[in-house]
Amino acid sequence: MTVAGRRWVVHRLAAAAIAASLFGGCSALTPTPPATVPPTPAEPSATPSPDPWAELEDFAPGLRPAGTPVDTSSGEPAGAxxxxxxxxxxxxPPGTFRRTSVGLSFEASDLADPRWEPGSSSLETLVKALRKPSLRFGGNSVDRRVWWTSRGEPAPEWAEVTIGPDDMARLGRFADATDATVTMALPLGHFDPDRAADMAKYARRALGERLVAVAIGNEPNGFRLESQPQYRIRGRGWSPEKWVDEARKYEQAIHNQVPDLPLAGPGAYDARWLRAFADAELTNTRALTQHWYPLWSCPGRKGDTDADAAPSVDNLASPDLPDRTSSTLGVGAEIARDNDLPFWIEEIGPTSCPGTGETSRTGAQALWTVEIALQAAGLGADRLNLHSSLASCRGGPPMSVVCGADGSVDNDPRVVGRSNYLALLFAGQVRAxxxxxxxxxxxxxxxxxxxxxxxxxxxxxxxxxxxxxxxxxxxxxxxxxxxxxxxxxxxxxxxxxxxxxxxxxxxxxxxxxxxxxxxxxxxxxxxxx
The missing domain is CATH 2.60.40.1180 (Golgi alpha-mannosidase II)
Structure with a gap:
């Protein structure tokens, strides 16, 4: 649907800048002003084009017009x-490449964004072009900054974003318009099983069968990290066993509200927590989920460091990285197979280090994005979601696949795709x-x-x-x-x-x-x- 020649009256977001997902104590989507900004696309023509890709070109800088020839020259160039x-x-390979092998992950706080309304921005165009993608909502925000209410209670002091039934209904319309399937993490950080169950009820009501599973919290193994005291939301002694105890209480509350709702988890990056979730055998367990950021060793970070996992272009392009990927994600895939569960990679990105780093928005990141979609499928992952944000291109998370074209939703509701969006678009062409x-x-x-x-x-x-x-x-x-x-x-x-x-x-x-x-x-x- 064209968005040209129109201005939308939208509500300004209540959320603060979106923080990142944790990996090894680093925050991946912490906003930092990038050195450069992708060119802002020109306002597209108000006249709809018969070419389905023509409109997409307005919101994906670097997408060449359909029909552009690709050089297939013969002969061996000198020095080749x-x-x-x-x-x-x-x-x-053991796996299958699916439409859900190309997907996006967003912070739960992004659910408050009015651009999920179909026809209100270019977000619909970008997501629909990925061809029946998977969408996932979670991240650090779901446990630390998001307040769910269906009754309009005042938000507590710790909450930065309030979401409710209207936001779920809007997401349901978006999923229908883009033919997407959805997974969603429920808040666990501030322990409240009944509130999480209420959120699950409205999510199922809005999304129907498009909601394929909910998770109990996001990265519970990051609830108490010695290297990141600002993210701590549990006390000493926090363990996989204690998380399972809390998850059982959530499972009971959720299934009291929505008896047949599938559960996925643990959405962690530590094998102990993956095994604990599988062993727990929660009712209606749908899949085992893992998160991973291969370049997690952030400069200046306290604790262990690994030169091969530092966020550099050389490391991202290293011939050794596919083997490291197979080793790390293979653990989750094996645990899933041993427990007869599907394996999902619900959140992934090249690096979990904050701000604009050496790998941000680079060509290496684009090529890595193509490879991880295919390699993960080969390892047995049925779903894969690149972590993203709807924050502004100017100052927003530089790793994000998409970003807001301007700093204010009121001034410009457009969303544009970065180089790694082009990579997902490329991968989305591959036949399942x-x-x-x-x-x-x-x-x-x-x-x-x-x-x-x-x-x-x-x-x-x-x-x-x-x-x-x-x-x-x-x-x-x-x-x-x-x-x-x-x-x-x-x-x-x-x-x-x-x-x-x-x-x-x-x-x-x-x-x-x-x-x-x-x-x-x-x-x-x-x-x-």
């Missing part, structure tokens, strides 16, 4: 390194299906993933290297496939900010025989009749 991409070779083996030889900087559907095979090749790198590509694989379409995400350089460019799927007759560093390429192979 030869790589071989072999379909059907290597270990068989089982991941199939694909092997790359010749460079540790080039990795590939493939999915198979009835129509054929989609292959994504990620060249996590500097833009100056050149690769000559040799293909081996299924003789019953032919190339039909190609799409490319060009990062503009691993360390460059806000320079990613996305060319959407378009027709081609040739497999690419040369690639440049700093790109992700989607090659669609159809079955030969």
């Amino acid at each position: 390194k030869t790589i071989t991409i072999e379909l059907g070779a290597g270990d068989d 299906g089982e991941l199939v083996p694909v092997r790359v030889s010749g460079s540790e900087r080039v990795r590939a993933y493939a999915t198979r559907s009835r129509s054929g095979v989609d292959v994504v090749v990620i060249a996590m290297d500097e833009s100056s790198a050149r690769y000559a590509v040799r293909w081996r694989g299924d003789k019953d496939l032919k190339v039909s379409q190609i799409s490319r995400l060009d990062s503009g350089g691993l360390a460059a900010r806000d320079t990613a460019r996305l060319t959407l799927l378009g027709p081609t007759r040739d497999s690419p025989t040369r690639l440049s560093g700093g790109t992700a390429t989607l090659i669609r192979f159809d079955v030969v009749d």
Whole structure:
């Protein structure tokens, strides 16, 4: 739905700037003014376009017009390194790439934002373009700053944002308009099972079957961190066992209100808490959920440090990071399999360190976003949500996938996508299906993933290297496939900010025989009749 040529009368948000999600004692979405800001899109034309992507171009800087050709030149450029991409070779991945493998996570405080109303801003356009995505609401705010009421009681002093039934109803309309499914964390930080159950009741009433599960709190393993006293909301002796005791009281209250509502959890980043949740066997347990930020070792942080987990472009682009990812997320995936539960990654991002860091809004972050969506699916994750915020692009969380185009919702309700939004849009083009083996030889900087559907095979090749790198590509694989379409995400350089460019799927007759560093390429192979 076009938003052009109109101004909306909206209520100014009551929330303070959104704080981040915890990982290892760092806050990932703490607002800090970025060094530069993505270009603010021009006001789009009020005349609707027959091209469904044309309107999206107004809100996703770097999205190239549909039909832009992708270079598939043949020949080996001077100095190119030869790589071989072999379909059907290597270990068989266990997972399936789904529409819910591309999703967004938001702070619960964002539920107060009027831009969730369909037609009120470009947020609907951005989310709908991800094609039946998963949405999740939680973050630090749900336990520390959000007050739920369906009866209009005054908020306590600690609360910064009040949400109620009208906010849930608005979200329900948004989910219908975008064909999204939703998961939601309920407040646990200020212990009140009946209030959380009341919130769950109104969430189910508004969202129906689109609400696939609720969680009891967000990252309970972060309720008492020695390195982050400002986030402490539990006393000494807080443990997985004590959390389970509280969760059982919440489970009883929730199911007294909504007997069939599924539960997911624990939304933690510590294996002890994942095992405790699985062992608890709460009624109607729907999935095991894990959070992860690979670059968690923040500068100046008290406690343990890890040079390989420092927030640098080199670490984000390191050939070792996929192995670290498999090791960490593989723990959650294994616990889920052992307990016959689906595995969800409900909150993830490249780094949990606050403010604008070396990796913020970079080309490396965009390419990492593409890879994590596919790698997580290969590890068995059915849902994946990149943590985001609706705060302003100017001064808001620089890691966020989307951001407000201006500092005031009253002045400009538009929401725009950053480079990592283009990465999600790129990944959202991949056909859903089982991941199939694909092997790359010749460079540790080039990795590939493939999915198979009835129509054929989609292959994504990620060249996590500097833009100056050149690769000559040799293909081996299924003789019953032919190339039909190609799409490319060009990062503009691993360390460059806000320079990613996305060319959407378009027709081609040739497999690419040369690639440049700093790109992700989607090659669609159809079955030969």
